[in-house]
Structures are given as structure tokens and as C-alpha cells.
Amino acid sequence: MKTIFKIATVALAATAAISSYADSTYPAAGKTITIIVPFTAGGPTDKVARDLAESMRKQLGNATIVIDNADGAGSTIGIGKAARARNDGYTLLLTHIAMSTIPTLYRKLPFNVLNDFEYAGIINDVPMTLIGRPTLPAKNFAEVKDWVGKNQGKVNLANAGIGSASHLCGLMFQAALQNDMTPVPYKGAAPAIADLMGNQVDLLCDQTTNTTSQIAAKKVQAYAVTTAKPLTTPALKDLPTLQSLGLKDFNVTIWHGLYAPKGTPAEVVQKINEAMKTSLKDPEFIKRQEALGAVIATDDRINPAGHKKFVEAEIAKWGKVIKAAGTYAD
Structure with a gap:
């Protein structure tokens, strides 16, 4: 031994x-x-x-x-x-x-x-932004909330595929508003944003890495950011947070x-x-x-x-x- x-x-x-x-x-x-x-x-x-x-x-x-x-x-x-x-x-x-x-x-x-x-x-x-198609009637988040409420089940919410950042943000957004929307999954963020700019879908919640340039160029309507505090990026600094707009504890990065x-x-x-x-x-x-x-x-x-x-x-x-x-x- x-x-x-x-x-x-x-x-x-x-x-x-x-x-x-x-x-x-x-x-x-x-x-x-x-x-x-x-x-x-x-x-x-x-x-x-x-x-x-x-x-x-x-x-x-x-x-x-x-x-x-x-x-x-x-x-x-x-x-x-x-x-x-x-x-x-x-x-x-x-x-x-x-x-x-x-x-x-x-x-x-x-x-x-x-x-x-x-x-x-x-x-x-990486922060996220809530954006909409150029022809969406809503010009601010209060109007988005009202418009979604009046069009339950008819609003198309794009995402980059199941499990993507935009999909997850979309799930939380629907839960926060307690309104049903129709998810429209794509094979990546690029085609989703392209269809949003082309007025084929209504809303998208996606990363600033994918949306900032489109917001700066005014190719989409931007309503809010998903962070607890406002952002300092020039194209995004004037956007309110979803928390400040009444969506309690909505903080997605x-x-x-x-x-x-x-x-x-x-x-x-x-x-x-x-x-x-x-x-x-x-x-x-x-x-x-x-x-x-x-x-x-x-x-x-x-x-x-x-x-x-x-x-x-x-x-x-x-x-x-x-x-x-x-x-x-x-």
C-alpha cells in the first residue's frame, strides 16, 4: 500500500x-x-x-x-x-x-x-433600437403604442430568425405591451432591415450595429432605445428609453x-x-x-x-x- x-x-x-x-x-x-x-x-x-x-x-x-x-x-x-x-x-x-x-x-x-x-x-x-417602416403612421412611441393596440394581430414584427437578438427583443416588446403581433422571421438582420425600409414589414427591434446608419440616413423611423439610460451616439442621442416611456424594467442589451x-x-x-x-x-x-x-x-x-x-x-x-x-x- x-x-x-x-x-x-x-x-x-x-x-x-x-x-x-x-x-x-x-x-x-x-x-x-x-x-x-x-x-x-x-x-x-x-x-x-x-x-x-x-x-x-x-x-x-x-x-x-x-x-x-x-x-x-x-x-x-x-x-x-x-x-x-x-x-x-x-x-x-x-x-x-x-x-x-x-x-x-x-x-x-x-x-x-x-x-x-x-x-x-x-x-x-450592444444597445438596441425600436424602429419602424418609413410610412408607418406613428411618429413617436405613444403613437406606436396606440397604433399597435388598434391593429392587434395585424402588426408585422420582423426579426433576424429564431433566437436572434431582434427575435428576443421582439418577444419582450410584445410582452411589455401585452399585444399580439405577427412575427416575421428572416435569415439575418440585413434582409429584415431591407424589407422594413421597403415598407414590407412594420416594426423591428435590433442592435445599434445594424440600425444606426439607417436611422442617421432617415431610411427608417426611430422611436426608442432599449437601454436603461439614453445613448450618446449622435444619431441616437435624442431617442428616449423604453423605460422612460412606461415600459418598466425594459432593459435589453x-x-x-x-x-x-x-x-x-x-x-x-x-x-x-x-x-x-x-x-x-x-x-x-x-x-x-x-x-x-x-x-x-x-x-x-x-x-x-x-x-x-x-x-x-x-x-x-x-x-x-x-x-x-x-x-x-x-
Whole structure:
């Protein structure tokens, strides 16, 4: 028994030494870090990932960081791919609010968002705007509310697909007004906005990254923002918040977070988190994010524990909204 104990002790010590060495040299010279983005290239989340990768590589000794756009099935394909990846720190996941909505939207998932990942920190928050077609009779939110009430079941509320940011915002908007609208799902935000500008649908609630330029060009009517406080972006600074207009606790932002597969060494996760937090203070990264209308995270959510606690609360929040709407993606 003593001999076995000594052998086991030596083996454990050797394993710990190897692990410690691997952690201290992360990222190893010549090793590429892959960030999986479960959405198409060129979209808002992809843009955040590429901006972050450009800054983080400098914090990680000019490491090579590549983006893998593994889109499809409401982001579950890419997230699942990340969950199955080697937990050595060389495969990461960057995704948005979907991490907190898919546990309810999908009845069966091949992974568990809380148990199958290490949380590395929240990156930013992207505000949303409520906009309408150019010919909509309503010229302000009070008139929108009145018009929707008089046209129950006839109002077309566009979204970029089930589980998208615009879909989630739309669900909360309907619940807040207690009025039924007809959802019109599209394969992405671009065609949804195009049809809105073409007066084919009535309303849309989507990210500032997708709507600011159309609002500035007056190609759509803008009614409100979904944040707790007004925004400072020139094209949006005069828009009221939905909370100030009477929709209590209506605060919807599309946040992005960074993750690693479960079991990634704590020391590696810490290095990733430190590189991310340094990037959040990088003037160039901040400038690029502000151009997207995004707000850099500065609270406890930038830390792994705060990040996970936040996602747990978001799962509960969106679970109620999705269940109330009876909307599921099988």
C-alpha cells in the first residue's frame, strides 16, 4: 500500500509539474489560438471577435489568433463545437446573449452552457433600437403604442430568425405591451432591415450595429432605445428609453462573452481573462467598439465568476420571456 501511494504521489507530482509548465508557457510559440464564432463572417459578433483577437494577440506575445465561423442552428453548432474542443486553451468561444437563451429555446442540446464551459469574461454590451417602416403612421412611441393596440394581430414584427437578438427583443416588446403581433422571421438582420425600409414589414427591434446608419440616413423611423439610460451616439442621442416611456424594467442589451471548454487549466483561463481585460482598455479596441455603438464592459462581469453569475441570471430572465411566448426551436 505504501509503495502504491508513493508511485501515485510521484505520478501526480509529475502531472502537476507538466501542467504547471504548460500553463506558464501559454501560449506556446508557434501554437495558434482559434476563437469559434457561432455566426456568419461579417456580422456584429464576428466583428467583435476580430477586433478582440487583434488586441488580445498583442497581450499574448503576438500569438496567432484565427476566427472560425461555425454558424448555423441558432448558434448551437458553433457552441457545440467549442464544447467538444480540447481543453488546452487553444480553442475559445466568443458568442452573445444566445448563451443564455438557447437552454430554453431548444428542448434538447448536446451540451450544457453552465457546466461544459469555463467562463472568461463579458466583453461589451450592444444597445438596441425600436424602429419602424418609413410610412408607418406613428411618429413617436405613444403613437406606436396606440397604433399597435388598434391593429392587434395585424402588426408585422420582423426579426433576424429564431433566437436572434431582434427575435428576443421582439418577444419582450410584445410582452411589455401585452399585444399580439405577427412575427416575421428572416435569415439575418440585413434582409429584415431591407424589407422594413421597403415598407414590407412594420416594426423591428435590433442592435445599434445594424440600425444606426439607417436611422442617421432617415431610411427608417426611430422611436426608442432599449437601454436603461439614453445613448450618446449622435444619431441616437435624442431617442428616449423604453423605460422612460412606461415600459418598466425594459432593459435589453446584446452582450458578448468569452469562454473556454470545461477543464481548461485555471491558470490558462486566468491568462486569457487578463489578456481580455487589458484589451478592454486598448484605445484602438475601444474606438472600434464605439463605432459599432457598443459599450465596453467595466463591471464585475469582466471576471470569470461575475460572468457566470450574470449568465445564470440571464438564463432565468429570458427563460420566463420565451416560455410565456411559447416559442421553441426544435
